[in-house]
Amino acid sequence: MHDPTTSDALPTPEQMRNYFAAGKSAQKARRLREASRAIITGNIAAFICLVETVLVVQHAGWTNSADGSGDAGRMLMVNVVICGFIAWFFLSLRWLKRQRSRSSVYVLDQYEAQRVPARRVRAVAMLVFAIMVLGTGVAFWTIDVNRIPQWSIIAFLSVGPFAVVSYFVCRCVIFRFWEDLLFAAAVALAYLPFPFQAWHLAPLCLATFPMVIVGTICLHFRWVRWQRSALLENVEAAGEEVRS
Amino acid sequence: MSDAPSIVLDPVIHEAARLVIVSVLNECGAASFNFLLGTTGLTRGNLSAHMLRLVSSGYVHESKQIVDRKMLTEYRLTPVGRKAFAKYRAEWMRLTTGPKEQAT
Numbered sequence: 001m002h003d004p005t006t007s008d009a010l011p012t013p014e015q016m017r018n019y020f021a022a023g024k025s026a027q028k029a030r031r032l033r034e035a036s037r038a039i040i041t042g043n044i045a046a047f048i049c050l051v052e053t054v055l056v057v058q059h060a061g062w063t064n065s066a067d068g069s070g071d072a073g074r075m076l077m078v079n080v081v082i083c084g085f086i087a088w089f090f091l092s093l094r095w096l097k098r099q100r101s102r103s104s105v106y107v108l109d110q111y112e113a114q115r116v117p118a119r120r121v122r123a124v125a126m127l128v129f130a131i132m133v134l135g136t137g138v139a140f141w142t143i144d145v146n147r148i149p150q151w152s153i154i155a156f157l158s159v160g161p162f163a164v165v166s167y168f169v170c171r172c173v174i175f176r177f178w179e180d181l182l183f184a185a186a187v188a189l190a191y192l193p194f195p196f197q198a199w200h201l202a203p204l205c206l207a208t209f210p211m212v213i214v215g216t217i218c219l220h221f222r223w224v225r226w227q228r229s230a231l232l233e234n235v236e237a238a239g240e241e242v243r244s
Numbered sequence: 245m246s247d248a249p250s251i252v253l254d255p256v257i258h259e260a261a262r263l264v265i266v267s268v269l270n271e272c273g274a275a276s277f278n279f280l281l282g283t284t285g286l287t288r289g290n291l292s293a294h295m296l297r298l299v300s301s302g303y304v305h306e307s308k309q310i311v312d313r314k315m316l317t318e319y320r321l322t323p324v325g326r327k328a329f330a331k332y333r334a335e336w337m338r339l340t341t342g343p344k345e346q347a348t
Contacts, residue, residue, distance in 0.1 A: 011339060018260040019336065026267035029283045033272060226282070 034175050035223035039096040041171075042216025043089055045183040048164045049212055050085050052190035053205040054078060055157070060199040133159065154195045161191040177222075182215040253339070256301045257332045261286055261294050266321065266329050269304065274320040295319060303328055 011019070034041070057063060063074045137156055140148055168184035171177070186208040193201040257266050264284045269275060275283075280291060298304040303325030307318045321329070 011336075015258075016340075018263055021260070022263040022267040025264045025283050025285070026271050029268045029271040029275070029279075032279075032283070229282075 031175050031177070032223065032226060034171070034177070035219055035226070037096075038179075038216050038219035038223060039092050041180075041183065041219065042212055043092060044164070045168070045186055045212045045215065046085065046209070047089070048161065048187050049190040049205070049208045050082065052161060052187070052194070053208070054082065056190070056193045056199075056202050056205050059194065060202040062202065158191070158195060161187055177219060179215040179219040182211055186211040186215070253335055254328055254332045256297065256303065257329060259294075261290060262298060265291070265294055265298065266303065266325065269319060269321045270326065270329055272320075274318050277317040277319070280319065298325070301325075 057078065063071055063078060140152075140156070164187050165184045168180045168187065172180035172184070189211075190205045190208040193199060193204065257263055261284070264286070265280060268280060268283045272279070277291070277295075280286075280295075281288065284291065286294070295304065295306070299306050299319075303322060304319050305322050307320075309316050309318070
């Protein structure tokens, strides 16, 4: 009998099927893990959309009154929205933590549990990269913002949205959640009026927030639905486990 | 004849059901029994038997605690188990892609 545990011969079709079945189960676990973090993903999208909206709103002149001077009331409204988002961010993370800790289907990320040193190095590298990008931006601004060509400012400001859109598209390819495409579309839509200087499209920015909220809710309910079905299936089994 | 060392796949992981379990555990830091039931599609008794084998091999760590008057059994791959799975995957890739690489 062919035994690939000890021979160099190619595995049988059945063993190949087993290997692919294991891959499929691993993918399922990965999708569930990501669905359980819907709030975090939604917050990332919402944060980027907020920054872009503020940028577009400022340039579209929404914060100015009719005579061109700054309107304190509108500025206050923008600031309240920003502070409200920050408050919501911390509250939602707290809620997420509580919800996950109560869940009887308990999943931790591999890296959270394992604390892989390679990831730490990558995190430091990303931090250094972010500081370098910010430093370059500040340096250019300090030199003279008027001398910098318009296209280079747009290119510099486009780095963030482009990276986030790529991140969500990659996630969609890996995890196959349509919600990720919605987040990518929301981030792109929020930034679109800025590079094209199409200020009449500025109201589109506001439409991105409902998009992000819908995406987050749908992603979160994937997790909730799965968790409920798994629990209902295993209610009797859980009782047996306690008795044993 | 090839001078390359012969491929040895870990028999503990190579079994179909255990391969699924270890693949799932490799994706999660820790997973409860119910989570494994849902993701692997194994029956309760089958999963229990395979978990016992993995725990006795030292590849998986089992912890039990009572949460809301219910027993919550949690499993996580040990560093030995993670290493063994990484080795298994590398060996598997060598086995399935080896002839192609040699041809090139």
